[in-house]
Amino acid sequence: MEVLRFLRFLCEQRRPLPIPTTSDDVSSKVFMVVGSNSGLGLDASVFLARQKLKLLIVTSRDSTKCKQTREAILERTDSGNNEGTAVEAWPLEMNSFDSVRAIVDRLAAREDSQLNVLVANAGVLLDDNFSSTPDGWELTLQVNYLSTALLSLLLLPYLIKSSTADSPSRLAIVSSVAHYSGPKYLKGARTWDRILETVNSKRFAKGAERYCVSKLMSMMFVRELEARLxxxxxxxVCAIDPGMCQTKMLAKSPARSLTFFSRTAEVGSRTLVHAAIGDEARTMHGRYLSSCKVGEESTYIASPEGKEFSRRLWDETIQLLSQIDSRIPEVVEKYLRSV
Structure with missing residues (x-):
């Protein structure tokens, strides 16, 4: 099954993807794209800026990169004139919970605190060296999963407030085809006392292992959140697989030998944009998007073992994030259902 899936993936990589379109009026909407300074995030931001939004908020790791990112977007679009999209670049360092909290505070301080679409694109794929963040978590785990979950939940009230019956807000979290490989690293997971602490340990020695597991966890977060909305x-809320793309991340990937099959960042970014503006949004809810259409996530997620792992992971995640930010319990209680 995995071999056939991989062969289908390689075939799909060479197929042209449609340029995303929408019948929705986005001129009154506010979008945020996380991780916009290069690659998929930059190309997605350029495309969205051309849609003449009310406001596009893009994030990069520091003020210097923010300035460069905004200038790059304006240069590649007509957003610099009075009729184009207003573009703001905000610093966000996903290896810092305080930075995540600060960008939420910045949105909350705006007069209308409007947010219609969040594209959570930031992610890392590291080598086998074990690196910890200032918050004490392994870097891949924090950036790809914990900080993404924290940002998503803290911005959920603003997404809900900005939603309408005809045009629901959207939360798109970038996943990866690598999530299919995640389950093979979870052998014996039923015996783990704490999932997050185990994944945070040097038991997961290789960077590729940590990446695959983090992307599987992101898929589970999407499914658990969908069940509670x-x-x-x-x-x-949906998960996005942009495919294997010609980005800096591919150069560090074990799949770098398959560069012939890779897409350009612009083509890969089309699935991000499709999740953000594509029609029939509700058909995407809780789903895994690949090549600008709904695909099938790992069968492990729907298995009894996978469901139990996912439930435990959600409970641990909410418990941890509640300790990091006191707003999390209120978000869960006010906006989400019990399952």
Whole structure:
């Protein structure tokens, strides 16, 4: 099964992807794209800026990169004139919980605190050296999963407030085809006392292992969040697989020998944009998007073992994030259902 899936993936990599379109009026909407200074995030931001949004907020790791990112977007679009999209670049360092909290505070301080679409694109793939963040978590785990979950939950109230019945807000979290490989690193997970502490340990010695597991966990976060949002949902949440793309991350990937099959960053970014503006948003809710369409996530997620792992992971995540930010319990209680 895995071999056939991999062969289908390689075939799909060579197929052209449609340029995303929308019938929705986005001129009154505010979008945020995380990790916009290069690669997928930059190309997605350029495309969105051309849609003449009310405001596009892009994030980069520091003020210098923010300035460069904004200038690059303006140069590649007509957003510098009075009729184009207003573009703001905000610093966000995903290896810092305080930085995540600060960008949420910045949005909250705006007069209308509007946010219609969040594209959580930031991610890292590291070598086998074990690196910890100032918060004490392994870098891949924090950037790809914990900080992404924290940002998503803290911004959920603003997404809900900005939603309408005809046009729900959207939360798109970038995943990866690598999530299919995640389950093979979870052998014996039923015996782990704490999932997050185990994944945070040097038991996961290789960078590729940590990456695959973090992307599987992100898929599970999407499914658990989807199950707890009201029906009909005010926020469409989905996971995105941009495919194997010609980015800096590919150069560090074990799959770098397959560069022939890789997409350009612009083509890969089309699935991000599709999740952000594509029509029939509710069909994407809780789903895994690949090549600008709904795909099938790992069968492990729907298995009894996978469901139990996912439930435990959600409970541990909410418990941890509640200690990091006191707003998390209120978000869970006010906006999410029990399952």
């Amino acid at each position: 009201p029906n009909p949902t005010p926020v469409v």
